[in-house]
Amino acid sequence: MNLRDLRYLLAVAEHGHFGRAAEACGVSQPTLSVQIRRLEDQLGVALFERSSKSVSPTPACDRLLGHVRAAVAETDAILAAARDLRDPLAGRFRLGIIPTLAPYLLPLVFAPLHEALPALEIEPWEDQTGALLERLRAHELDAALLATEVEGPDLASMVLFSEPFLAGLPPEHPLATRPVVAEEDLAGDILVLADGHCLRDQALAACGRSGALGGSLRAASLSTLLNMVAAGYGTTLIPGLAAGVAEDSGIVLRPLAARAGRQVRIAWRSRFPRRAAVEAVGAVIASRLRGFSEAAARGSWS
Amino acid sequence: MNLRDLRYLLAVAEHGHFGRAAEACGVSQPTLSVQIRRLEDQLGVALFERSSKSVSPTPACDRLLGHVRAAVAETDAILAAARDLRDPLAGRFRLGIIPTLAPYLLPLVFAPLHEALPALEIEPWEDQTGALLERLRAHELDAALLATEVEGPDLASMVLFSEPFLAGLPPEHPLATRPVVAEEDLAGDILVLADGHCLRDQALAACGRSGALGGSLRAASLSTLLNMVAAGYGTTLIPGLAAGVAEDSGIVLRPLAARAGRQVRIAWRSRFPRRAAVEAVGAVIASRLRGFSEAAARGSWS
DNA sequence: AGGTTTCATAGATACAGTCTATCGCCAATG
DNA sequence: CATTGGCGATAGACTGTATCTATGAAACCT
Numbered sequence: 001m002n003l004r005d006l007r008y009l010l011a012v013a014e015h016g017h018f019g020r021a022a023e024a025c026g027v028s029q030p031t032l033s034v035q036i037r038r039l040e041d042q043l044g045v046a047l048f049e050r051s052s053k054s055v056s057p058t059p060a061c062d063r064l065l066g067h068v069r070a071a072v073a074e075t076d077a078i079l080a081a082a083r084d085l086r087d088p089l090a091g092r093f094r095l096g097i098i099p100t101l102a103p104y105l106l107p108l109v110f111a112p113l114h115e116a117l118p119a120l121e122i123e124p125w126e127d128q129t130g131a132l133l134e135r136l137r138a139h140e141l142d143a144a145l146l147a148t149e150v151e152g153p154d155l156a157s158m159v160l161f162s163e164p165f166l167a168g169l170p171p172e173h174p175l176a177t178r179p180v181v182a183e184e185d186l187a188g189d190i191l192v193l194a195d196g197h198c199l200r201d202q203a204l205a206a207c208g209r210s211g212a213l214g215g216s217l218r219a220a221s222l223s224t225l226l227n228m229v230a231a232g233y234g235t236t237l238i239p240g241l242a243a244g245v246a247e248d249s250g251i252v253l254r255p256l257a258a259r260a261g262r263q264v265r266i267a268w269r270s271r272f273p274r275r276a277a278v279e280a281v282g283a284v285i286a287s288r289l290r291g292f293s294e295a296a297a298r299g300s301w302s
Numbered sequence: 303m304n305l306r307d308l309r310y311l312l313a314v315a316e317h318g319h320f321g322r323a324a325e326a327c328g329v330s331q332p333t334l335s336v337q338i339r340r341l342e343d344q345l346g347v348a349l350f351e352r353s354s355k356s357v358s359p360t361p362a363c364d365r366l367l368g369h370v371r372a373a374v375a376e377t378d379a380i381l382a383a384a385r386d387l388r389d390p391l392a393g394r395f396r397l398g399i400i401p402t403l404a405p406y407l408l409p410l411v412f413a414p415l416h417e418a419l420p421a422l423e424i425e426p427w428e429d430q431t432g433a434l435l436e437r438l439r440a441h442e443l444d445a446a447l448l449a450t451e452v453e454g455p456d457l458a459s460m461v462l463f464s465e466p467f468l469a470g471l472p473p474e475h476p477l478a479t480r481p482v483v484a485e486e487d488l489a490g491d492i493l494v495l496a497d498g499h500c501l502r503d504q505a506l507a508a509c510g511r512s513g514a515l516g517g518s519l520r521a522a523s524l525s526t527l528l529n530m531v532a533a534g535y536g537t538t539l540i541p542g543l544a545a546g547v548a549e550d551s552g553i554v555l556r557p558l559a560a561r562a563g564r565q566v567r568i569a570w571r572s573r574f575p576r577r578a579a580v581e582a583v584g585a586v587i588a589s590r591l592r593g594f595s596e597a598a599a600r601g602s603w604s
Numbered sequence: 605a606g607g608t609t610t611c612a613t614a615g616a617t618a619c620a621g622t623c624t625a626t627c628g629c630c631a632a633t634g
Numbered sequence: 635c636a637t638t639g640g641c642g643a644t645a646g647a648c649t650g651t652a653t654c655t656a657t658g659a660a661a662c663c664t
Binding site for chain 2: 001002003006043044045046049050051056058059060063064067068070071074075077078079081082083085086088091092139154269271272273274
């Protein structure tokens with residue numbers, strides 16, 4: 001049985017006339033005669049009572065017409081829904097974001113994203129890199145914003161912008177008097193985030209250390225870390241986007257001598273069909289952050 | 303778009319695997335690959351994200367699946383309903399019956415019809431010949447039981463049984479003393495039904511009259527007529543099947559010398575597709591009434 | 605590294621849908 | 635009563651498409 005035949009059936013039932021029904025369907029009259037006959041054979045039911053003056057549905061046909069109309073309506077609904085979904089820049093877009101980025105990046109890009117891609121319903125999902133990659137591979141995320149490279153042939157990524165680190169110092173710290181701070185000078189009393197945060201490893205690597213301070217601090221969030229530094233418990237490396245918040249908490253910020261930093265990327269499954277959406281989201285973010293890395297590195301982060 | 307493709311889509315969505323879905327559909331794997339791809343092209347929407355390890359529906363596909371399932375379910379419903387309707391001896395059967403036949407024939411044949419054709423839901427429709435033919439031609443009846451021949455190439459009919467007339471007399475009527483009554487002897491004081499009843503014309507014709515008594519009586523039903531005769535207002539011709547009821551009302555019945563009577567037929571549109579149902583109904587009625595005409599003509603009508 | 609699994613592609617084939625042309629039937633008409 | 639027109643059915647040719655087998659490409663596992 002074919003959907004086309006069902007439409008033919010509806011047309012004949014509606015017009016009560018093979019010729020006019022054929023015209024309405026855009027086919028020839030014999031086509032309808034043959035197809036309706038075939039349909040009757042397949043169903044084992046006479047659908048129309050033909051005479052030279054009228055073509056009227058049999059009672060059996062009347063009983064079937066409801067289902068036929070419903071089936072045709074559903075397929076029309078499929079086509080209509082597909083039309084709505086056709087735009088890859090529309091619909092839900094689940095975007096993972098790491099915790100050291102989300103609170104500072106999202107306020108910057110949310111409005112531009114909504115403006116540039118009004119049909120895209122972006123659902124941010126905040127978690128650490130490992131968890132995000134897991135969800136990405138499990139099709140539970142459409143893309144993720146990370147500060148690390150991704151591995152494996154099933155994933156792909158693209159750099160959106162570079163985010164320099166800044167030295168974060170308590171106001172009374174000796175280094176706070178210098179205009180520029182060398183990364184390795186921070187190694188002595190640097191505070192870092194808890195395990196799992198990519199920023200932890202990157203900060204330690206930048207200042208030449210392989211391990212953290214002896215388990216004394218397990219800051220779960222950058223916000224906690226900033227408060228600890230502001231209270232004089234040590235120094236830290238602060239991602240450029242968090243500069244404003246860091247200053248507000250009373251921390252002194254200084255550019256770094258070696259320009260340590262990280263690259264923020266958008267990652268997706270290499271087979272993800274809505275590549276266009278990923279690229280559009282990436283483009284909006286990159287555009288919003290254009291020139292940011294240079295400005296941040298110069299220290300003009302306000 | 304094709305229903306087959308929709309079934310393929312459901313299979314792939316269900317199995318998450320082209321090979322197994324193909325097996326379930328009874329086609330080869332390349333067939334599914336090609337058809338799903340074509341469907342994606344037609345809808346303009348990516349339906350599955352393929353990799354060598356998994357085939358998972360896209361969010362767009364998830365949204366469409368509901369409609370797809372509904373469409374396929376409706377077509378299955380069409381097939382199922384057609385299976386039920388396939389038997390021409392099943393379903394509604396609208397049967398017209400003339401008023402001088404219905405009250406006496408229906409009680410006789412209703413049970414045998416139901417027994418012989420349990421799936422046939424017979425809906426009797428009582429009206430005069432002209433109205434029945436009109437409804438028959440308008441497809442509002444499937445067949446009709448009449449006592450006249452039908453005219454025109456669009457209708458056909460078949461005699462089911464012969465129904466003799468009997469003389470119906472008041473007990474005190476002079477003719478009541480005779481064992482057999484001649485039709486023409488009734489002409490003097492015969493009472494007949496109102497216009498439109500075929501029995502009216504047939505009774506008048508049988509006793510050799512062309513018009514009725516001077517408009518004095520317009521009996522709308524045989525029952526009224528019987529009561530009038532029983533009350534001594536005149537004589538009448540009574541169809542054999544009504545003999546029992548007539549006797550119960552106190553009328554004297556006598557066989558007719560010339561064996562006047564009428565033939566009861568079943569009529570249908572010559573193009574009516576459920577000829578088998580018509581013939582089955584006719585056969586049951588004819589079988590139930592077999593031998594009736596002879597018995598009635600002999601006067602053994604009890 | 606080699607074999608296995610899985611989906612995609614290519615080319616051949618068979619079937620099904622459609623067309624034009626024509627027939628047969630019926631009805632209306634001169 | 636013969637003719638004409640309208641309508642659906644049928645025949646035969648053609649075209650497009652769904653399907654098959656065979657093979658390719660990529661990823662995964664041993």
